[in-house]
Amino acid sequence: MVTKASGAVCGECGGRTYVIERRGDLAHARVCTCSVRCELCDGRGYAYETREETFSAKVGPKRYEVLVPCVCQHRAKQMAHFNEVGLPGVMAHASFENYQPAVPAQGMALNTARNFAYTFNKTGANKGFILSGPVGTGKTHLLGATLKHLVLEVGMQARYVEISLLYATIRRGFQEGKSGGEIIGPLSEVEVLAIDELGKGRGSQFEMETLDELIARRYNAGRTTLFATNYSLEPERRGTRAAAPSGYRTTEDSKTAAREGELLRERVGERIYSRLCEMCSFVELPKETPDQRRMRQELDMRPGPPPGGMRSGR
Ligand SMILES: Nc1ncnc2c1ncn2[C@@H]1O[C@H](COP(=O)(O)OP(=O)(O)O)[C@@H](O)[C@H]1O
Ligand SMILES: [Mg+2]
Ligand SMILES: [Zn+2]
Ligand SMILES: [Zn+2]
Known part of the structure; x- marks a missing residue:
């Protein structure tokens, strides 16, 4: 200091x-x-x-x-590395210190991300994490806080990608005569990669192959990957419900979930999903987790002085 x-x-x-x-x-x-x-x-x-x-x-x-x-x-040098991460501007303020858990599962998500960042082994293997949950629950916030710590405090090189932007970039690259591998290459090799909005997209063959190649390459090289997704994890993987006996969720429930297309497994396919299980620990935020974006909008619309709510911690 x-x-x-x-x-x-x-x-x-x-x-x-x-x-x-x-x-x-x-x-x-x-x-x-x-x-x-x-x-x-x-x-x-x-x-x-x-x-x-x-x-x-x-x-x-x-x-x-x-x-x-x-x-x-x-x-x-670390700052130059940070400026290569590609973290969204809206996440400039995101830190572990200003993440406020509203439900216990968010406390678990915070602990998982923070422990991962603070105990990161620079020379060995590191198990990543997947945060699953509804929108506005701070999943991208925690990815941002984690990458910030890894790059600026631990000295790692990292990249952040939002999955549908990645697909769009590769498609645009094709039109310019680039191969998909030219764009996938650096992402498969970077020390730590965060993939946001996993499962989003049209689920086309092109998208599935791109994702499969990226994850397979990182998996084979033993590199650390972090994920956030709006889709649900398998019932037995749910950290927050881990205490419940397996089979607690009826097959009827699972079928309904699958039908609604809300299971990550259905979205990314068996092959990718089973790799994720090996590469990551899972944390799921329940449906009732409050949406911070909406809460803030509601606060903003209230008459009277602006609330002193969120600190902008740098
Ligand atoms: N628990 C929280 N504590 C503090 N800020 C939060 C929390 N959850 C969300 N936010 C803030 O709300 C906004 C939306 O969060 P974001 O991480 O984009 O949600 P998600 O990725 O889950 O959709 C961001 O500005 C984020 O910093
Ligand atoms: Mg997000
Ligand atoms: Zn200063
Ligand atoms: Zn000096």
Whole structure:
């Protein structure tokens, strides 16, 4: 944490040295004005580091100084990585701190995402997560908070894609003579990928093949993938109902759910679904979880002074 000479923490970045703000459609990270000129290296970008090594047993250990990139360079790189994530601008404010669970399942979703982010193993395998639930329940918010932490605090490279935008981009690419693989390639290789709105789309053969290829490539390479979906998980996978005995939901219920086309398994197919089961832990938010967007609109429409509701935590 950076404090000013006065000892006060910067009011703009809270001592983080960077600020995330909306720039056009995307969330953008920049160095905070308090840290534009690095005090550690005086803006040179490099600093001396003292090392000790024994080159010859006769002479014994020797101390020497080397020039190494300063932490500010490291920061700049992480911010450049953040600006490649493609996180929607509306998620610029999203953090774990300003996510408020309204129902217990949201508390579970928050814990799952936060634990994942804070215990991320940079060199080993990491099991991802799938958040399933109705619109406006903060699924994209938690994906955003997770990617932010992984890129800016852990130092990973990550990408965010909304599935129907991805299909559209590939289709447009075809018209420009690009192959689907050119677009899928970087997404299958990035260290962490978040796929939002899984199951959305027309379910065409093109879409299914694209998704299948992307997930298969990431699965085979053991890479971490996170998902959010409006579709329901299988009854036995529902974290929030895990305590209920299996078979608690009658086959009639399952049939109804399937008929309404609301099961993720039906949307993505058996092959992809079974891979997801291996790659991720599941959290499902129940139907009655309140829609934050609608709640906010209702608050906005109320006469009187604007509510002090949501903090914009950076
Ligand atoms: N539990 C929550 N606490 C704080 N903000 C929330 C919460 N749930 C949703 N929001 C906010 O409401 C808006 C809609 O949430 P979003 O993550 O887009 O929902 P979803 O992806 O589930 O449809 C966003 O601005 C998000 O930051
Ligand atoms: Mg969303
Ligand atoms: Zn600052
Ligand atoms: Zn520096």
